[in-house]
Amino acid sequence: MFEEIAQIVREYKGNDSLVIAPETTFSSLNLDSLETVELVMKVEETLGVSIDMNGEINCVGDLMAVLEKTH
Amino acid sequence: MTISIIGTGVGLPAREVSNDELTAITGLDTSDQWISTMTGISSRRICVDETATDLATTAARAALLDAGVQGEDLDYILCATIGGDTRTPSLACAVADQISATCAALDVNGACAGFVYGLDLAASLISAGRARTILLVCTEKMSAHVDWTDRNTCVLFGDGAAACVITAGSMLKQIHVGAIPDMTAITMRNRMSGNSPLAPTRDEPGYVEMDGKRVFKYAVSIMEHEVQRCLDALDLAPDDIDHYVIHQANKRIIDFTISRLGLSPDKFPLNIDRYGNISAVSIPLLLHEMRGQGKIHPGDKLLLCAFGAGMTYGSCVMEWE
């Protein structure tokens, strides 16, 4: 699942060689809070899941944790 | 035969408040930079001593004049609002009083989708033969409803009114309204619900509260879905639409929708930069401004789409005459 999310992040940023780790924060990728929502929506569509944004989703690992908890 | 809009008018507070002024007036920890980057809003109109009735009446008179219709010619006044100056009588009755109309007068609370809801009701009344001429007045005095100490919400909204006169015609090609019930995404508690002498506690006054990210997600998916639904219903291609007149809640919602649908930003008129979100008023205000600027031509196809607290939504396609 990590690699799928990492690939969606790379596509969103338009940079295929972007190095992504679970600790990579969205702000370090220069995504503001609404761009993070846009990215989450792309993950939802690509993986066919729905993601609750109520908790803090600051890094790729947070996103994976929410997904693992709900699916 | 459906309905046509034969006149439009607006009523706006005189005072325009820029982001910098708003920051100074409220003393909030916010900035022009944050507000404009996150929302596309530069300024908004805010009432000083104007009432909702004042704004609604100004818009109503201008629309009647534009249409060449008198107050006494009306069969129905519909006000799209989340609340006028008095809970009862309705704002529609307050407008009737001001323009010397004696027809049916009713408020409709479809939140930010109120204009499309109003059009749907007007179309139903006219096609059922219950009315020939309807005044739809969208009015929102959001400054009365927001918590001025909450930077998450108060920076987003503005005050204003926009009206249109509606008769039987053939402009409206397709309309759909609906709701995805969610009682907490945007909410304003009723200030009177704890007033019973038997209630254990008294309610505090309620202001607009919002889960911004949840609303953002709803808004983008509703717009995407509704645009596609309108196009499919009339077998149109995206390029067949000349103007996508979309509720002005946040420019970022509009930008994201445009990129997801792969549409041209030139077809999306904007006024959020100057007015912020005026709820049901934003679309008819845009229509009025576009007419004034000569941007709508006979034969142009317009796709209107709005979403609001509820979550209500509505969309329609019109061909201008």
Ligand SMILES: CC(C)(COP(=O)(O)OP(=O)(O)OC[C@H]1O[C@@H](n2cnc3c(N)ncnc32)[C@H](O)[C@@H]1OP(=O)(O)O)[C@@H](O)C(=O)NCCC(=O)NCCS
């Ligand atoms: C309101 C909106 C712009 C906020 O964006 P967001 O990504 O949800 O922002 P957040 O609330 O997570 O805030 C991001 C940061 O900005 C801060 N912030 C919020 N409002 C701020 C303001 N007015 N000025 C400065 N900073 C602000 C937050 O405190 C947060 O800072 P932190 O990360 O240090 O805690 C966005 O949610 C939105 O527009 N949603 C749709 C709302 C809407 O259209 N409603 C009406 C529908 S009809």
